[in-house]
Amino acid sequence: GARSEAAAEFGELAVWPPVDAVPVDVSGLYAELAGDGMAYGPLFQGLKSAWRRGTELFTEVALPEEGHQDAARFGLHPALLDAGLHAIGHGDPAAAETGAQLPFSWAGVSLYAVGASALRMRLVATGAGDQRALALWVADGSGRPVAAVESLTLRPASAEQVNAAGAAHVESLFRVEWVAAGAGAPVEAADLRWAVLGRDEFGLGTTDAQVTEYADVDAFVVALEAGEPVPDAVFVAPSVGVSAEGVVEAVHGAVGAALELVQGWLADERFAGMRLVWLTSGAVAVGAGAGVRDLAGGAVRGLLRSAQSENPGQLVMLDLDLDGDGVGAVAAALASGEPELAIRAGVVSVP
Numbered sequence: 488g489a490r491s492e493a494a495a496e497f498g499e500l501a502v503w504p505p506v507d508a509v510p511v512d513v514s515g516l517y518a519e520l521a522g523d524g525m526a527y528g529p530l531f532q533g534l535k536s537a538w539r540r541g542t543e544l545f546t547e548v549a550l551p552e553e554g555h556q557d558a559a560r561f562g563l564h565p566a567l568l569d570a571g572l573h574a575i576g577h578g579d580p581a582a583a584e585t586g587a588q589l590p591f592s593w594a595g596v597s598l599y600a601v602g603a604s605a606l607r608m609r610l611v612a613t614g615a616g617d618q619r620a621l622a623l624w625v626a627d628g629s630g631r632p633v634a635a636v637e638s639l640t641l642r643p644a645s646a647e648q649v650n651a652a653g654a655a656h657v658e659s660l661f662r663v664e665w666v667a668a669g670a671g672a673p674v675e676a677a678d679l680r681w682a683v684l685g686r687d688e689f690g691l692g693t694t695d696a697q698v699t700e701y702a703d704v705d706a707f708v709v710a711l712e713a714g715e716p717v718p719d720a721v722f723v724a725p726s727v728g729v730s731a732e733g734v735v736e737a738v739h740g741a742v743g744a745a746l747e748l749v750q751g752w753l754a755d756e757r758f759a760g761m762r763l764v765w766l767t768s769g770a771v772a773v774g775a776g777a778g779v780r781d782l783a784g785g786a787v788r789g790l791l792r793s794a795q796s797e798n799p800g801q802l803v804m805l806d807l808d809l810d811g812d813g814v815g816a817v818a819a820a821l822a823s824g825e826p827e828l829a830i831r832a833g834v835v836s837v838p
Contacts (some may be wrong), residue, residue: 509538509540513578533571549604575588577642588644591640593638622639668836683722691814704751704752711757769806816833
């Protein structure tokens with residue numbers, strides 16, 4: 488239940504409409520807000536009524552019928568809570584000069600009940616000007632406590648600011664575009680020494696580089712301790728090809744195995760100066776209309792991207808086109824120093 492010190496404040500929501508409060512006309516509010524650059528969709532147009540009493544604002548809000556089924560998914564449905572704040576400044580001459588007052592910072596939030604589809608809200612001003620803030624008490628349609636907020640700080644926003652923010656998505660990045668990598672310094676593959684953990688199913692041994700296979704990391708360590716030279720790159724070449732029936736199991740298995748290998752690799756100081764290159768084929772879409780056929784490899788790439796951000800320079804992701812001349816361009820790709828690459832028809836691309 489609500490804390491005893493808040494019981495009196497919630498008592499103001501037990502009698503509805505609130506006693507001695509003056510109704511505020513909100514019939515044209517959403518059209519007015521849309522004109523100011525704040526257009527709310529149907530789910531967010533939940534404000535039904537509002538009243539003022541001195542520095543207090545009371546609002547009544549409800550989710551549209553299509554939103555009722557989602558109410559139970561939330562402690563407090565975000566569209567419902569937001570709608571209770573839409574009348575802030577509406578019909579208040581003192582707020583007209585500062586522009587729209589938008590929620591900025593929340594403090595002292597308590598939740599007492601969940602799943603409401605309609606609310607009564609009491610908002611009490613606790614600050615003014617640029618430091619304007621509100622205390623909130625929220626009850627359900629029968630006046631039972633739902634939530635309380637000790638302080639909600641507001642920030643003024645002009646129509647120009649709101650419109651500019653709304654247009655920002657035009658400059659946003661909606662997709663990854665792969666472009667040809669710039670030409671780096673010439674590379675002589677014959678001068679390179681590569682190690683492969685697992686079987687060389689990608690055909691690295693067909694290049695001029697000196698390629699050595701190791702059954703696993705342990706076998707590679709034994710070779711290093713026996714005096715084997717440190718390779719220029721260490722490749723992880725998981726098996727390619729997954730049947731449609733086994734995709735889920737393959738994804739789980741591939742990600743689990745990759746996590747174990749990468750964690751062990753990064754924790755071993757003996758590998759600190761070596762680049763681990765994770766090979767996939769068809770795990771990323773490069774070019775218009777291209778698809779992804781290796782879903783397990785795609786999932787592993789997501790995991791590795793996080794590891795790359797924490798360990799810059801130690802991990803490389805390289806996706807090859809086994810149907811083209813991908814293997815022949817591996818040396819040039821690695822020479823670029825990029826953390827993520829793809830090779831299609833012999834052309835090295837980066838995102």
